Amino acid sequence: MYDVIVVGAGATGCTAAKTLSENGYNVLQIEKFKMPRYKSCSGQLIKKTVDLVQEYFGAAVPASVMCTPTENRGMIFTNDKGKVFRFEQPGLNVWRSSFDNWLAMKASECGVEVRDCTTVLLCEENNGIVNVTLRGEKTYTETAKFVIDCEGVVGRLKRKILNNTPQYITTFQTYNQGSIDLDYHYFYAYLQPELSEYDAWFNVKDNLLVLGVSVKDNEKIGVYHQRFLDYMKEHYNLHIDKQTKADKWLMPHILPGCNIDYGVGRVLFAGEIAGFLNPMGEGISAGMESGYCVAQAVMHHFDNVEMIYSDYKERVEPLHSYMKRQWSFVAKITDAFSDMK
Ligand SMILES: Cc1cc2nc3c(=O)[nH]c(=O)nc-3n(C[C@H](O)[C@H](O)[C@H](O)COP(=O)(O)OP(=O)(O)OC[C@H]3O[C@@H](n4cnc5c(N)ncnc54)[C@H](O)[C@@H]3O)c2cc1C
Incomplete structure (x- = not known):
């Protein structure tokens, strides 16, 4: 039995898996596509993301995952009245497939068992254990004390668990x-x-x-x-x-309150699937930070599910407030976001 099964090998899953594994937990990470997998993305790493990579992965983003111009100098928004807002900040320009593959390699170097070409179909909790149904070449089951679901936007697994249809x-x-x-x-x-x-x-x-x-x-x-x-x-x-x-x-269509789904029982959500996404679609830093926070919460309260949730919420609170502030800021600079008012 694994301590934790992490679903998805994006930035969120790799951060959660690596954090747990380097602290002695037995982690299986499942990715449905063959790595390096394709992910539609502008591949802009803002300064915060670059700093988080250094902090969580103990290394600088390598040149091998970058594309030209490697240096991103910031964002320039034009609002609905044609007014221009410049946000100067040093960042990097990467190909997501290579960047996420590098993160997964780093997780694997710390002892994470990364299994690609495998889809998580179902998670069922029973007597303090999660039975995870997987489909690779065949369909089989693995068990874990916890699952961290970092499956990204579409979230079929989460939809099955919550039985809802997101926007x-x-x-x-x-x-x-x-x-x-x-x-x-x-x-x-x-x-x-x-x-x-x-x-x-x-x-x-x-x-x-x-x-x-x-x-x-x-x-x-x-x-x-x-x-x-x-x-x-x-x-x-x-x-x-x-x-x-x-x-x-x-x-995901995230509205002003930035609603977050933290999980159900022993299946916790992190990253985009939980609702962590900054305005204008910047989601890598929010994914990494929430992946790190959920891993920390699991580590600190491995024997107490309730405490995991309260600790996880407390740890992500600054990120959640930041997202809400950012969403109201964007709503203020443009009337175009009518849904957001
Ligand atoms: C067009 C576009 C441009 C963007 N540009 C930027 C940008 O420049 N900068 C930025 O910071 N963010 C950007 N984003 C947002 C960013 O891509 C996401 O917020 C981020 O990838 C979320 O990371 P994640 O790890 O939570 O999910 P993902 O990166 O989506 O990773 C989830 C992984 O889980 C796997 N998976 C899903 N279901 C299962 C399953 N059942 N079993 C096994 N594996 C599964 C998927 O294959 C995937 O590899 C952009 C998004 C879009 C759509």
């Missing part, structure tokens, strides 16, 4: 060869309601221009994306020679 935002981004009159070192977000139903964004990865929009109504992706391209052509002289890739993903 999602669909993201769509294209990677393009071409040119534009913007500084490649920044991440740009556009909050004008005619460009998206949430936000539209631009950033650069290895000389590819990434242009994305997020929508609540899936059917409108094409219309909004084309409008965004037209806007960028008109305002920043965007020229696209060739579109090389496109991807569609989901984001």
Whole structure:
């Protein structure tokens, strides 16, 4: 029997698994895809994330996971009235597949048993033990004292446990060869309601221009994306020679109160699946911090489930308040976030 089974090998799962394992706990980490797995992401590591990597993983983000321009200098928002807000801050630009794979390697070096190509289908608690049904080449069961569910946005497992259907935002981004009159070192977000139903964004990865929009109504992706391209052509002289890739993903729709689901019994939630996500979709730092906090809470109160929950909530309280403050700040700079009022 494992002490803890961690579901998912994203930034959240790797942080939780590594923290527990280096403190002597017997940890199995399950990832449904083959590592390194693909994850749609702008791959912007803000300063806080870079610092958390150093703190939790004892190493700097390696050059091997970065893309050019490696240095991100901050974010530039344009609100619904066309007003520009600059947030200067040093960060990094990475490919998520390589970054998360590196985190999983670090976890594995600390003794975590990382098992990829395996899906967690079900968690059933019985007499202080969680029976976890897994599907790899065959379907089988493992047992653990606790499960930390870090399965990311779609959260089929959590949906089964809570029996609810969350609201999602669909993201769509294209990677393009071409040119534009913007500084490649920044991440740009556009909050004008005619460009998206949430936000539209631009950033650069290895000389590819990434242009994305997020929508609540899936059917409108094409219309909004084309409008965004037209806007960028008109305002920043965007020229696209060739579109090389496109991807569609989901984001949880987090409202102003930033509701968090901490878990049910011996199955705890952390990262995006729990609801930890900062405004404009920055979720890696929130994932890592919540993954670390849940691991600490489990370690400190291994024999007392109730205490784990109160400790976990206390540890993430500063992060939760920060998220709420950030959401009200974004709601203040734009009328576009009507749902948020
Ligand atoms: C378009 C887009 C751009 C973004 N850009 C940024 C950005 O620039 N910076 C930033 O900080 N954040 C960004 N985010 C948000 C960020 O990607 C997420 O918040 C973050 O990845 C959450 O980390 P996680 O570990 O909780 O989940 P994930 O990274 O999604 O990892 C969850 C893992 O669990 C696995 N899994 C799921 N279900 C199961 C199962 N049943 N069994 C086994 N494994 C399972 C998945 O395959 C996945 O590997 C972006 C998101 C989107 C959609």
